[in-house]
Amino acid sequence: MKIKIKDELKFSYILISPMVVLFILLGLIPIIYSIFISLLKWRINIPLPPKFIGLKNYFEAFNDIIFISSLFKTIYFVVIIVLGSIGLGLLFSILLNHKQIKAKMIFLAFSLIPWAIPRVSGGLMWKWIYDGNYGILNAILKQLNIIDSYKWWFMGSEWSALFLCAIVEIWRTSPFVGLMFYAGLQKIPEELYEAASIDGANNWQKFKFITIPQLNLIILAVSILVTTWALKTFDTVYVLTGGGPGYNTMITYMYVFHQAFKYLNIGYGSALAYIIVLIIIMTTTLYYKILIKNK
Amino acid sequence: MKVKKLEIKISYALLVLIMIFYLGPVFWIIITSVLPQELLTSVPLKVNFDQVTFDYYRRLFISYSFLMALKNSFVVTSITTILSIIIASFGAYVVTRFNFPGRNIFLFSGLSMQMGPAIVFLIPLFVILNKIKLIDTHIGLILVFLVFISPVAMWLLLGFFESVPKEIEEAAYIDGCNRFYTLIKIILPVVKPGIIAASIVVFISVWGDLLIPLIITIHKSTTLTVFSSSFSGIYEINYGGAAATSTLSALPTILLALFFRNYLIKGLIEGSIKG
Numbered sequence: 369m370k371i372k373i374k375d376e377l378k379f380s381y382i383l384i385s386p387m388v389v390l391f392i393l394l395g396l397i398p399i400i401y402s403i404f405i406s407l408l409k410w411r412i413n414i415p416l417p418p419k420f421i422g423l424k425n426y427f428e429a430f431n432d433i434i435f436i437s438s439l440f441k442t443i444y445f446v447v448i449i450v451l452g453s454i455g456l457g458l459l460f461s462i463l464l465n466h467k468q469i470k471a472k473m474i475f476l477a478f479s480l481i482p483w484a485i486p487r488v489s490g491g492l493m494w495k496w497i498y499d500g501n502y503g504i505l506n507a508i509l510k511q512l513n514i515i516d517s518y519k520w521w522f523m524g525s526e527w528s529a530l531f532l533c534a535i536v537e538i539w540r541t542s543p544f545v546g547l548m549f550y551a552g553l554q555k556i557p558e559e560l561y562e563a564a565s566i567d568g569a570n571n572w573q574k575f576k577f578i579t580i581p582q583l584n585l586i587i588l589a590v591s592i593l594v595t596t597w598a599l600k601t602f603d604t605v606y607v608l609t610g611g612g613p614g615y616n617t618m619i620t621y622m623y624v625f626h627q628a629f630k631y632l633n634i635g636y637g638s639a640l641a642y643i644i645v646l647i648i649i650m651t652t653t654l655y656y657k658i659l660i661k662n663k
Numbered sequence: 664m665k666v667k668k669l670e671i672k673i674s675y676a677l678l679v680l681i682m683i684f685y686l687g688p689v690f691w692i693i694i695t696s697v698l699p700q701e702l703l704t705s706v707p708l709k710v711n712f713d714q715v716t717f718d719y720y721r722r723l724f725i726s727y728s729f730l731m732a733l734k735n736s737f738v739v740t741s742i743t744t745i746l747s748i749i750i751a752s753f754g755a756y757v758v759t760r761f762n763f764p765g766r767n768i769f770l771f772s773g774l775s776m777q778m779g780p781a782i783v784f785l786i787p788l789f790v791i792l793n794k795i796k797l798i799d800t801h802i803g804l805i806l807v808f809l810v811f812i813s814p815v816a817m818w819l820l821l822g823f824f825e826s827v828p829k830e831i832e833e834a835a836y837i838d839g840c841n842r843f844y845t846l847i848k849i850i851l852p853v854v855k856p857g858i859i860a861a862s863i864v865v866f867i868s869v870w871g872d873l874l875i876p877l878i879i880t881i882h883k884s885t886t887l888t889v890f891s892s893s894f895s896g897i898y899e900i901n902y903g904g905a906a907a908t909s910t911l912s913a914l915p916t917i918l919l920a921l922f923f924r925n926y927l928i929k930g931l932i933e934g935s936i937k938g
Contacts, residue, residue: 379842380761383753384769387813390750391772394810398787405787412790460681463674475678477924482685484920485913486871488888492895492909493688496695496902504691507708518706543685544931551932600780603873603888607895621780628786629878641783648778 406638413632425639435640438620442599442647445530445619449598450591452538457545457590462579464546465553476550479543487540491607494536498522498608522609526616529609533617536604541597545590552586553579584662592655596648620644689913696720696906703902719907729908731883732890736912739801739886740870743808748862750809751816752824752854756846758817759824773814781811785878792879799881807879808869815868816861819934823857824850860930863923867916887912 406425410418429435460479464472482490497505500520509515522529560578569577580587600621605611611618611626618626621644628637695703697715723729754773758766776784788807789798797803827850835845851858876886891912894905920927 376761376842377763380757380763383757383846386750387754387773387817388769390806390810390813391769391776394788394806395772395776395784398784398791401791402783402787405790456681459677463678463681466671466674468671469674469678473924473928475682476928477921478682479685480920480924480927481689481917484867484916485689486873486888486891486916488871488873488891489692489909489913490688492891492905493692495895495900496692496906497688499900499902502704502706502708502902504708507706510707539684539688547928547931596778602782603871603892606873606877607892610895621782624780624782625874628782629789634786634790638783638786641780641786644780645783648780652778 402638402641405635406642408635410635411631411633418635421635425636426643428636429640429643434615434618435620435623437615438618438623441526441530441618442620444527445534445601446595446598448531448534449537449541449601450594452534453542453545453594454587454590456538456542457549458583460542460546461549461553462575464550476547479546481543482540483543485540487603488607490536490540491604494532494539495608498532522617523613529613529617530619533601533605533608536608537598537601540604541594545594548586548590549583552583556582585659588655588659588662592652595651595655599644599648599651620647689917692906692909692913695902696910698903700903719903720911722904723907723911728885729890732885732887733911735801735880735884736870736887739804739808739876739884740866742801743805743812743869744862744865746805747809747813747816747865748858751813751861752820752851752858753846754813754817755820755824756850759821773817776811776814777818781874784810785875789878798879799884801884804876804879804884804886807875808872811875812865812869816865819861819864819930820854820857822933823854823930827853856926857930857933859923859926860934863919863927864930864934866919870912870916 405418407420407422408418409421409424463469464475469475497503498521500506500518500523503518503521505521506515506518510518521532556578560582561574564574564578601619602621602625605617605619605622606625609617611622620640624637624640624644627633627640694710696719697717698710699714699716699718702709702711702714754769757763758770785807792798792803792807797806831849831853832845835849836842840849871888873888873892876884876889877892880886880889887908891905891908894901894908
């Protein structure tokens, strides 16, 4: 028996070794190295050798106005995406879950297209729609007499520019969210709704007292996922605005990329990246706290 | 009863509206990609299908950098998909079958690779790969993709491996099969739907990623996403060319998603709700 267990252990270690080696070589070593990098003044486009400066990069971040404002922009951006994706996903899944709606699989499959195409392609699609000279959004709004001349949408305030970027992210995230909710809805026993109908509940009451409590856990799990995705939005904003105009749509993740790979200031960039790690850990713990409280 | 009928009509109307939001931009870019420049830059907008042109596509297919990016994307994405599915199914199998020391650490590191911001890893990886001369190579790019995507694939597969009944395995042992043979010949066929779903998710994610190739490649190993993103200036954009590239790079993933829709939908539901 002992030999068998030893055998099993050996077998399982052999099977997971490729992943473990990968994690160590390309995950653990880089992460330790990057802690070290974050303590250096290191610009790789300057021939000066890296200099150890302790925690100075981290302190500098809190005097960096662009970085601080990027944090607020990120919060705004993430909140819109989370609320928008969950709202639209919920609407889509509830509509689809109705017994008399046909061709559910077709709706589901086609709804996944925005999720499936590369973010860069999606970004270019929306950039063309938003375009200030020839965009179809301008054409439609002008036709409907909502605006009287073509507008450069991203040139307005930073909040409206970020909102436009967030719509693109909602466009690609909400189908996935909708699918998750749809799966959750199907697990809610039909009897609950029937009993409520007998008691004379209307649709809104059914939604509020049956659907939402039953979906609680999935809503939370999806919120965690969407929040981390939204925090790490890069491709879409890179294509739509590149963080501009000026620094208007410079969300934190984008700013880290700028520092590290545009200005090649990798010491400072690493320190900023760790602040994002901290934000992710904080938000995830917050969600888990809510989750445990709800259980 | 009449109220019910109205309710269904409204539901359909709303669903169609949502689908227009989802698919409208895709149709619009496809239409854009076959219209001549004069029509695209006409105000007010005109769409005239008599003037359909494949000029943007023709220009792409004689462009050396496009062809190279296309080839790179296919090579890197296919190899990454195959390798990550192999190592991830080994991982998922072990995690669901054995309680080995370090199991939780293993799962936790997978989760952190998935949740953590990729850029934290990419800054040091850029420096390291530069030093060992793997920057701008297929191998370097594949390795970096593997470390980020194989935990995702493993997570998707866990649910499928869990649902394989233990009896199947035990029966195979009694028949004298060894462990590896059992895994390959007995268990993998049972989890085939999961493998297909995970492969599609991996393919879609790797094919569509911009950040990693933007950092890890410079010129000769660059991918289609990097190529497409170069169409994006702030003011003046060659929208015809951008539309054609977007359409072409979206096409493989759209086809995959639609063709394997049943596997994909089931796989996403299984993998995500469990994880």
